[in-house]
Each structure stands twice: as C-alpha cells, then as structure tokens.
Amino acid sequence: MAKQNKAAETAVLGAEAHSLLVKRERRANNVWNKLRRNKTAMVGLVIVVFMIIMAVFAPIIATHDPNAIKPSETYLGFGENGHIFGTDEFGRDLFSRIVYGARVSLIAAIGGTIVGGIIGILLGLIAGYAGGIADAVVMRLMDGMLAFPFVLLAIILMTILGSGLQNVILAIGIGNVPTFARVVRGQVHIVKNEEYCNAGRVIGISNARMLFCHILPNTISPIIVYATLNVAGAIISEATLSFLGLGISQPTASWGNILRAGRDCLNTAPHIATVSGVFILVTVLGFNLFGDGVRDVLDPKMKR
Amino acid sequence: MSDNLLTVKNLKTYFFTASGVSKAVDGVSFALNKGETMGIVGESGSGKSVTASSIIRLLPKIGKIVEGEINFEGRQILDLNKKELLNFRGKDIAVIFQDPMTSLDPVFKIGSQMVEMICAHQDVSKEEARKMAVEALKKVGIPQPEKRMDSYPYELSGGMCQRVIIAMAVCCKPKMIIADEPTTALDVTVQAQVLELLQELQDEMDTSILLITHNLGVVWKMCDTVMVMYAGKTVEYARSERLYEKPLHPYTWGLLDSMPKLSDTVKGELKAIPGVPPDLRLTGQCCNFYNRCPYATEICSKEVPPLLEVEEGHFVACHRQNQQEKLVRGEVNANE
C-alpha cells in the first residue's frame, strides 16, 4: 500500500498527471473537436446549418408571403421590384418560396431517413442477431425491395397513399429501409462475434440486453455515418417525387415542385429552375461533405 | 572499433499527436558489431519497434526524428536522400516483422513476391531471380521449395510463412537483419526452430541481427549484447552474459525477477514491479522509472539520469549507479 501512495503523490509521472492526461486526450478525441479539425466536414456543416436555420426561421427570413399570387408581377428577374430571386409564373416571390421550400424539403428528407432508419435498424438487428430463418426471410424481402428501382417503388407507394408531406416521408422512409437493414445487419454480424459479446454470454446477460446495450451502441457509428449521407439522397428523392408531381403538391412550396414549375418556363424564365436546382445541389453537397467528415471521425478504419 | 556496423547515438523520435507530444524514443544509444546479434528488450510501448523503424526511417507521418545520429558503415542514415534510402533498406538492411501472415501480400503467390523483391534490388533476370528464390527457400528448410513457390501465403502455417519471410530477407544478402518480435506469434516449438534457423544463417553469412523481443529467454539464446529499454530510453546496455550475471539497473532487476521460471520449485509470489509504465507524453523530465523504483531518491524525481559507462562495455542510466554510488540488488532503500 505504501508504494501505491507514494506513486500517487509523485507529481510528474503519478496518477494525477495521468488523470489530467486522460482528460486532455478525451477533449482532443472528442467527436466535436475532431470534427472541427476536419475542414471538409466543417464546410459541409456550415452549409447544412445554414439550410436548417433557413428552414426553421422561414417566417422571419422570408420577405413575402410565399403563396401570395400577384398576376401583375409574373416572371420577374433577379432583384426586380424587391424580389431577391424574382417571381414565378403566378407572381409569387421566389426567394420566400425557396426559404419555405427548404422547410418542406428538409423535413421530408430527414423525416424519411429517420423513418427508414428506425424500421431498417430494427429489421437489421433482428436479422443479424437471430440469424437462421428470420435472417433469410427478412433479407430476401429486403433484396426483393432493392430489386425495384427506388423511383418505381415510390411511385407505387405514392399512388396508393396519395400525395402530401406525411406520405412523402413514408415513401422515402420505406424506400430507404432495405439499405439501412443491410448496413445494420452487416455491422451486427461483426459485432456479435466480438469477444465482449462472448464475455456477456458467459456472464449470462439476456438477449434483449445484449442487443440494446452492447450490439446497438457499437453499431451506431456506421449507422450515423450512413444516415447523414442518406439525407443527401433523400433530398434528391423528395425533389424527384415532387418533380414528377407525386410528392408535395402546389401551392405548398418544396424545392422539387419549384423545379418542376421552372421546367415549364426554362426558356422564358430560366432563373426559377436554376435557383431551386442550385439549392438542391448545394444542400446535397453539404450533407455529403458533412457525412464524409463524420465518417472520418467515427469510423477511422473506413478512411481512404 | 573497426568491425562496427551500426552506431546509434542519442536517438529521439517523437510523435506529434493532437493530445500532446509522445516521446516514443527519447534517448537511445547503442552500437552493433559485424556478425553479432543485439537484443532490444522492453515492455510494449517502450520504444523498441519505433527505434527499429527510425533506423530504416520508416515512420508514420506524425512521427519525426528530432535528434540523434544513426551511423551505418560510416554513412549518416539521417542525411540520405530518397533513392539512397530505398537502396539502403533493401540491400543493406532486411526487416522481419512480428506477424508473418500480414507481412506477405495475400493475393500474390510466394514465388512472385520473392522474385519481385529480388529484381527490385539486384540486377538479375527473372529466371535467375526465381532460381535464387528457390535456393533461399531451400536454405530456410521449406520442404519442396519448387512447389511452394506457387503457393499462396494462406496455404502455409505461421511458422512456414515466417520462414518464407526470412528467405526473402536473406536472398539479398543484407549486412543487417532487423527482426521485430519474429517469434511472438509462433508456438514455442516453432519459435525454437525459427530462432535456430536465424542463428544458422547468421553463422553462414556473417550478418548482424538486431533482435527486438520482450522475451528474455530469446535474448539469452540468441544475443551477444542486450539493450534494455524503458519508456523510450536506454536504461542498460551490456554483453548478455554480463547483464544476466550482474545487472545494474533496478528496472532490469525487476524484469528478471518478474519472469516465472520453470526451475522454481516453490509456488510463491512473483516479485512484480508495482505500478504501470508511464504515459509517453509525460516522460523525459526525470528518471522515468522513479515512481516504480524501490530505490528512488530525491534526485531521481528531478533529473534525467545520463547513460554512463560504469564498466567497460556496460552502460547504465541510473542516478544511483554512477561512479560515486553503487547500489546492490535486493538491498532495501534507506528511505523506506
């Protein structure tokens, strides 16, 4: 005991100095601090945060009522009559519509990812952990869904469900289930054979505890990475659906249906399609950059 | 010292991490003679492997050699340019790593890997290189070497793979082989075979071996000289017989005592060293061992002990083992 006390007292190499070091290391390796050192991730994050702020504070940011029709001011160009991005075919303020559209597009994309994520994670966990018949049934079902092109699947779903934000979220979510389930199942297969899971079995912990206290927390990093990247895809999915006229219907603004409206007047007023297209592009880019950064931080093995 | 092959003087290699500077190698000095074997022993994290990679200058990006001198046959390794370095690595020095399975490329046949390596360093045709490779495989005791040339690494056992790597190392006739824990991943019977093979090859080709290990038994079997490392520093350096008979550093004593021995008849307590090795980001301000050392005094917690030659060829870095003071093993510290 005397020796241990002595070791604790000594300043330079002792326990206290080591504790400080552990704290310092924790701080340096903290996810946020690591992310901050990653330049691409920060660029992505700035874009994402910018878009989210725009969506949240849409009523404050927007200069006009997005749905106010003014037949006298159709197809105005940039900056004309106080309309920053001009107006559309009904004379509605394009800037305000983009700002409000961010709300709808982001909610649809993030919501869809969450819905797909939750269902996919549960299915993946069950399939990966139980194995055998459950695994075979679930995964063949997922393979079947993957065999359908996403757009086709979504069109079928939207025709059955009808348009509207909730149904867009549901359609995107269901379309995302198979890939989520696959990612999770693969991870579960790796994690469930780790030594600490064996250790848990020897101790005699229950299956539910094993699944939710050990396996899920250890598969969560790749899931987060995948989800972040998936949001980018979901934004495009929403735009696709709305562009096809199956998603969010007029007059509610979404980036997809603004783009659709812009398509009809590409020659006369190209700015409508351009502006909405650029916003979709930048946001997708932002989520992708951010997702890559998150992957570098959470999943260093996958780097390069 | 005409037969001196490699001299390392006060080598310092630091790793610059986000949470501080890690002093992986912090003052290592030794000399290796031609045809001799030197062992580096120490615990994991004591800087053994980093010393080896510093010698061949194969460090990860965050690692930098900040101080010191590496002299190989009169050449300063730290001043070599890229091309000279490549030549030096393949021709003059060969490296054998710990895990034989990972140091061979799993997608290529053993033969083609060997031929490629020989062609890279020697001016020979492919056929000649192939002949040399078969010859080398025969030399390391691989049965049916012709046939084995067409095997993939996963088709061989760990011991066989290590033999293949040794064959690759010897076919360029290097002046020195760095063996980084060559037998740690192998079973004892295979370990004995591999070590004996290394000894035979050394006698035949007169190469020097730098053997890195944590197993003192391997050192006694193989080495002429031993360097004991602790927390990045050389703490003791001597001929191996001398180090066994008359070790001087308290850490060496602890290391010798904490090994369970087969010949022990009583099942008693092992004399373990208390505590854990320090974090390498904290070392370098005092004697790194003082918080685990039963003989530590005031000065040990304040000054870094210099590496002194207390007797001819026997170096030790301990405040209490210089010319004035002589500590005796097992004697209880007056302060306690």
Added chain:
Amino acid sequence: MPMSDKKVIMKVRNLTKEFKIRSKKLGEKPQILHALSDVSVDIYEGETLGIIGESGCGKSTFGKCLVQLHQATAGSVEYEGRQILGMKKDELKKIKRDIQMVFQDPFSSLDPRMTAGKLVEEPMVAHKIITDKKERSQRALELLKTVGLDVQHVHRYPHEFSGGQRQRINIARALALNPKLIVCDEPVSALDVSIQAQVLNLFNELQKEYNLTYVFISHDLSVIKHISDRIAIMYLGRIVELCDAESIYANPLHPYTKALLSAIPPESPFDKRERIVLSGEIPSPIGDQVGCPLAKRCGSCMERCKKEMPQLKDRGDGHQVACFLYE
C-alpha cells in the same frame, strides 16, 4: 494431500467437440474438424488446473465448452454432481453464476462503450443480485479495489486503460458473481512481463481469499508451472499427459512434453540445453485419425503407435500419460 480427499467440483467425461467445415465443392460431404476428442478430467475444488498446448490443440475449445460458449458434441460435464450439458435455460443461468471466464485479449473483451464501473456492475444487473443502484455502484467500486484499481478509474472507458488494468477489470467482472470456478483463457499472454507478474500474483491472492478453482489455459509453460497445481498437456484435441506441476519439469513422460520442454527458451545465457526436435508440423485436425496423433513426429514411434490410439492411463501416483511407452 492425496487427491481422493479433495472434493471434485467438476467432472468432465469424454468431452468431444467437432466442427463441421462446409466443403468447397457443391454436394460434397462436409468435413469434420476434431477440435476436442474424448477429454476426461476431474477438477478439484480450490485447485488450479493448468492446460497447455500449442495453438490449435483445442485448449481454448475446452475452456469454451466448460462455460457453455460452445455446445459440446458429445460427452458430459458435471458440476457439483449435476449434469450441465443440455440443462434447461433458467437452471443453467443459476449455474452460470458459479462458472466464469477471463478472456485472453484484454483489448477486445470489454465493451468499448461502457465505463469500468458499468462493466463491473453489468453481471449484477443481469442476475439481479443487487437491485439498488447506489449499493450496486458501491459494490462495483469495492470489486475494482480488490483487483487493484481505484475510484478515479470508475468513469474511464476501456481504451483509457493499459492492458494489465483491463485484465483487472475483466477479473473484477468475473468476481462480481461470486463464482466458484473461473476458466482463464490465456489471461496473461497479451501482457508484458512485469504486468504479467502482477496479474499472476493477483490470481493467486484471489484464489486464497475466495477459495476459487481455476482452469488456467496458456501456451507459456513457465506461467502454467508457476500458477498450477496440476497440469494437463494437450496435443491435437487430446490430453496426452496429466500430472502435478512439479513432476512435469522433474519427470516428464510423454515424448511431446519432453519436446515442448526442450523448446522453451533458456533461463540464462549459460543454459545450453539439448533440443528434442519434433520433425514436421502439427497434423491437421480435419478428418479421421488413426493411431497416436504424435506418431509421425515422434522419435520413439513404434508399429503399434501407428494403428492404435493410446489412452490416458494412471501410472499409480496420479501421473497420467497417454503413450504406449509406459504400458
């Protein structure tokens, strides 16, 4: 102390574990890997049974069969007189509390997302031993202190510990259920010499304090000899020799034991021992075996060795060996 006076805590009879290997070609019969064949051994209360052998000899499989991580193919394991193979789940769960395991790799055997305190509490949560949260964390701290860790370590994550400290956490976890038997699967082979000595001492102390029984698996003969009362030497899924720790060094009988002993690195630079070389490598455990598994490599192989399998037989003094040389 004669062996018959001691209480047998675990009785292993003819334990066999086979793995089916799927054949590469379609429609071919799966091959069988004999990881463990016909292992019988008594484990006495309070003793340390050392198990040694080279990689692939089935020593880890043996340990995993004892703690039910692997389902044995055949044979029986009796714990305190009750057959535990094929036991019902809830009954087994009670017995599992008594039989714990310490794993080889301290780096992978702890969940990286749990703190030391939580890790030690987990077994108590799983078996609902202490339901009160405060009491539980108090007990966890006590356990951490018994294995030589401190308050400051409770909230740290596994990656913030050194190898030796992690192995201490593993031991604390095993102790949390007050087990009677601990299977230690190479618990010190990933550790440095000085740390290894600390952990071995800890094992010895704990054994005295809690009257634990160990099944200690290792490939390092000097470690096994130091910690064990009896030693079983395994080769290719079988026990070839079983004897007191002393006699393995003083009087090894089986040719394989002799070869193993001679291959161990010397204890000093002056120790030049004669090597008994076994030619070739360990044969593959896949497929059926005929004769003694060592026959092809053994220097004193007889005609009989190639045809018959020698059985493990007691030579009268508790020293058991499976070799025709001693019949």
